[in-house]
Amino acid sequence: MPPRRQLSGAAEVRKSNEKRGQFKERCRQGVEIHESGFKVYPCRHCTSENKECFIMPEKYEKCNACTRRGKSCVREFHTEILRDGAMPMDILETKMKAWTDASK
Numbered sequence: 001m002p003p004r005r006q007l008s009g010a011a012e013v014r015k016s017n018e019k020r021g022q023f024k025e026r027c028r029q030g031v032e033i034h035e036s037g038f039k040v041y042p043c044r045h046c047t048s049e050n051k052e053c054f055i056m057p058e059k060y061e062k063c064n065a066c067t068r069r070g071k072s073c074v075r076e077f078h079t080e081i082l083r084d085g086a087m088p089m090d091i092l093e094t095k096m097k098a099w100t101d102a103s104k
Helices: 010-036 044-048 064-069 078-082 090-103
Strands: 038-040 053-055
Touching: 010 053, 010 064, 044 064, 053 064, 078 090
Parallel strands: none
Antiparallel strands: 038 053
16 A cells, blocks of 8 residues: 655645535534424434434435434435335334334
8 A cells, every 4th residue: 555645734724624614514404404304213323312313305315413424324214114115104104113113
């Protein structure tokens, strides 16, 4: 593996400012999702942190907390329940109950 190239002082500042800008944008998006999105069954991160989980699927693919963190959003519940597409409400409720019972 070749040695890591050292950045000049100006390049380090640019990189730092770029990261800071990305973080600010993620925070802005997280707030937008929380305020304009809707509450859903929590993703893995929100479950582990005991937080509420909000999504805005028409605009962002991650929940508010995962967007702010800049990490992937693992939503097993959403994937499992929505996998079969549209279905009558009684069948959906049965699937939801089965999934929650199995995940305990």
